[in-house]
Amino acid sequence: MVFATPINNVGAAITMFVNVFVFTMLRTSVCNAQAVPALYMLGDSLVDVGNNNYLPLSVAKANFPHNGVDFPNRKFTGRFSNGENAADFIAKKLGLRTSPPYLSLTDGTTPPITGVSFASGSSGILNETGQPYIQYISLAQQVDYFSLVRDKLVQQLGPSVAQVHLSKSIFPIVIASNDLITYFTVGSLVSRKYTPQRYIDLLLSNYKGLLKTLYALGAQKMVVTGAPTIGCCPSLRKSSRTGECNAEANFWSKKYNDGLKVMLQELKSESLGLNYAYFDIYSAMINLFLSPETYGFTNIKEACCGLGYLNADVPCIPTSTFCLNRRNHFFWDLYHPTEVAASMFIDIMYNGTQPYMFPINLKQLADI
Structure with missing residues (x-):
């Protein structure tokens, strides 16, 4: 030197x-x-590992039984699952511990160098999506919280080392389910305000702006999950006497995903150094539902935990019943997959090829 x-x-x-x-x-x-030094998780209840536990007014919580019945020591942690969720399995694939909830860090605490989770149950791309649940961390607020963590990293490591650290870290973003479910729920107010196409365009426009902000803050490796087959969740299936998927909700979920893929390609062309892995969970779910027995599932319609028709009239709460064999159920509750289903999807995310992963998978992204 x-x-x-x-x-x-x-x-x-x-x-x-x-x-x-x-x-x-x-x-x-x-x-x-380590090839991947940290994992910064953003998203909704599919990857929330406990942030909502720290929101006193939130009604989107899972910090009670029967959640966590298959978690170590049968501990309910705030995960909307019978055990671990997608966030846990992504961390394991990358050789990292699950990133702790951002809200669990006390004032003045230095964030762990291996990453932080900002994901929050009921959150969406639009700030107003989670309003029925009163208190939540919208995606925009999650990005703001990451900005604060980034500032502490710069103080801790110095600007140059922090920049390298973030450029090699992975940023999974699992979002949009709540935005779409909100639109297609019976009596939805937002569906009176927008046509489906206008609503999707609004989601994608807002999402692109937030991803650009993340990129500007140093995120260069993003894993973006598309919208699932929301019409096949027990909460939407129950409107059918035979428990069939809501075809309209699925149609527009796929349209959203089509637009998302185009948006991500545009973002990469505009952002030097950005790499991403897109997970088409919609196609993966459709494939599984066509032949569930192949994957060990005998029940893909009912929630394991709940009450009423398809166990979807009442959510998973302590007074609900729950199935004895969680491994043969795809859905844990009204909206969320069981632990075994989540694990299968992260296997695809990590090692999968097209059409499920585009243009690369998580393993290839980590190796860049």
Whole structure:
């Protein structure tokens, strides 16, 4: 290394040497110890690992039984699942611990170097999507929280090392289900305000703006999950006497995904250094539902936990009943997959090929 100004003072030279050594060691440890140094999770209840536990007014919580019945020590953690959820399985694939909820970090706490989760149950791309649940962290607010974490990283590591750290970190974003479910729920007010196509255009426009902000803050490796077959959730199936999927909701979910793929390609062309892996969970679900027994499922219509028709008239609460064999049920509750279903999808996300993963999968993204 060449210094611009000669150093005549021995003490100053030693100080300079120590600073350079520490910087180099930090950079080496961040870059080489692990291909993916951190996982910054954004999204909704599909990947919430407990943020909503810290929102006193939120009615979108899972910090009670029977949630967590298959989690270690049967612990209910705030995950909308019988056990672990997609966030846990993504972390395992990358050799990381599950990122802790952002709201669990007390004021002044230095965020863990291995990442933070900002995901919040009931949140959506639009700020108003979660309003029926009173308190939640919208995607825009999640991005704002990440900005605060980024600032602390810069203070902790210095600008250059922090930039390298973030450029190698993975940013999974699992969002849009609540936006679409809100539109297609019976009596929806938002459906009176927008046509389906206008609503999808609004979602994609807002989403692109938030992804651009994330990129500007240093996120260069994003995993973006499309909308699932929301019409096949027990909450929407129950409007059919035979428990069939809501075809209209699924049609527009697919239209949203078509637009999302175009938007991501545009974003990459506009953003130097950005790489992404798109997971077409919609197609993966359709494939599974066509032959559920192949994957070990004997029940793809009913929620495992709940009450009433398809166990979908009452959510999963302590007074609900729940199935004894969670491995043969696809849905845990009105909206969310069981632990085994979530694990299968993350296997696809990590190793899958087209049409489920485009243009690369999570493993290839991590290796870049």
